[in-house]
Amino acid sequence: MRLSLCHLSKAILRRSSSLAMRSSTAEDVDKFAQYHPTVLTLKRLIDFGIENTSTDDSFLFLSKEIPVRLANIMKEFSFLPDKLLSMPSVQLVGQWYEQSFQDVLQFNERHSNISEDVLNKFNETLDLLQKRHSTVVETMAEGILEMKREHNEYADDGHTASCIQYFLDRLYANRIGIEVLAKHHLMLFAKMGKDEHCIGAIDPECDVMSIAEDAYESARVLCDQYYSAAPECEFECHSFSNSLIDNRISLTYIPCHLYHMIFELMKNALRAVVEHHRHHTSGLPPLKVLICQGHKDITIKISDHGGGICRSQLVKIFNYLYSTAPRPDDAQTMAPMAGFGYGLPLSKLYARYFNGDLWLNSIDGFGTDAMICLKLLPTDASELLPVFNRTALSKYTQAERVADWSDQISGLENR
Numbered sequence: 001m002r003l004s005l006c007h008l009s010k011a012i013l014r015r016s017s018s019l020a021m022r023s024s025t026a027e028d029v030d031k032f033a034q035y036h037p038t039v040l041t042l043k044r045l046i047d048f049g050i051e052n053t054s055t056d057d058s059f060l061f062l063s064k065e066i067p068v069r070l071a072n073i074m075k076e077f078s079f080l081p082d083k084l085l086s087m088p089s090v091q092l093v094g095q096w097y098e099q100s101f102q103d104v105l106q107f108n109e110r111h112s113n114i115s116e117d118v119l120n121k122f123n124e125t126l127d128l129l130q131k132r133h134s135t136v137v138e139t140m141a142e143g144i145l146e147m148k149r150e151h152n153e154y155a156d157d158g159h160t161a162s163c164i165q166y167f168l169d170r171l172y173a174n175r176i177g178i179e180v181l182a183k184h185h186l187m188l189f190a191k192m193g194k195d196e197h198c199i200g201a202i203d204p205e206c207d208v209m210s211i212a213e214d215a216y217e218s219a220r221v222l223c224d225q226y227y228s229a230a231p232e233c234e235f236e237c238h239s240f241s242n243s244l245i246d247n248r249i250s251l252t253y254i255p256c257h258l259y260h261m262i263f264e265l266m267k268n269a270l271r272a273v274v275e276h277h278r279h280h281t282s283g284l285p286p287l288k289v290l291i292c293q294g295h296k297d298i299t300i301k302i303s304d305h306g307g308g309i310c311r312s313q314l315v316k317i318f319n320y321l322y323s324t325a326p327r328p329d330d331a332q333t334m335a336p337m338a339g340f341g342y343g344l345p346l347s348k349l350y351a352r353y354f355n356g357d358l359w360l361n362s363i364d365g366f367g368t369d370a371m372i373c374l375k376l377l378p379t380d381a382s383e384l385l386p387v388f389n390r391t392a393l394s395k396y397t398q399a400e401r402v403a404d405w406s407d408q409i410s411g412l413e414n415r
Helices: 005-018 023-033 042-050 055-077 088-109 116-132 136-150 158-189 208-227 255-276 343-353 390-397
Strands: 203-207 233-239 250-253 287-293 297-304 357-363 367-375
Touching: 023 055, 023 088, 042 158, 042 250, 055 088, 055 116, 055 158, 088 116, 088 136, 116 158, 136 158, 158 343, 158 390, 203 208, 203 255, 208 233, 208 255, 208 287, 208 297, 250 255, 250 367, 255 287, 255 297, 255 343, 255 367, 343 357, 343 367
Parallel strands: 233 287
Antiparallel strands: 203 250, 287 297, 297 367, 357 367
């Protein structure tokens, strides 16, 4: 059943009491949430840095675009289950978003007087916004744990879990999008963290093999610290045109995003292999990484002989807070190998952010192929952004599932 605009307005009013937002801020959020975020491609972001785009142009765009993106996700906070929304950590994240919205909004009214001082203050505001939101993922995770401790039976409710999963996908995708815009602007125009190989935050010749090798090495060191053993890794590149230079494949991409995805998959594969062969770690089967350039896509396949994942677990593997490993002790000093349950769902969001994807093919009892598929052409790599609308509202208010972009499509639920 489709929701009318009248029903949408009434639903929002019914939930307004859950928000501690000031009335003036709430009015501004309502105003900016009426706009849809501007979907950018990697090509368009690159053009910001090579077509003599001025700091003023970037300022004019971001001073409206960032409030639009913040407002769209802020509208959805109020539709979280009450028992989650009341948790201290979730309230804190909501306050961070309100503060960031207010901080950036003040520049939306300065379009007629763009001085160097205004631009410097804007850069400082974006830098502060990034730092403020740097722990959103961990803080929201703590909020869910708070709810589970206080309302365990409520947390296990199917509709509640579905709403939380849906919201977190959208919150984190929104966070990635805002972070990319802020970081790209600061690296282009404020020279913060500038990399000579990149145009802003984007590397037009991102070497997939090099990043995969770095990710494996970091994961291998971590695995060796925990298990005193780690399998080797074999790398292979292939191109449909057989025209590889130095056996390397490159694409236009954000290097830290690619590293995050591959590192997470490497970490999982290494742990699976060591634990599956824990009684004879002297002869661990190696991981195998295939990087393939096709006509439209670049695909990265990470294969392991780690025993695989049964279908009942594979359905849940992209759910937040679900992990096949025990949760790490808060007191431990080393970075955990696994256990928080956020690595795979976040990696999937990073892949899907520029119209790619990430999925697992697993043979229970044998091993797993983890797949990352990315757009080869920067013109095809467009942002996938959440928008607050009737479809989004229906996800929170109706028990019946309504299909939209954030659905986890595994095809396993009905088997």
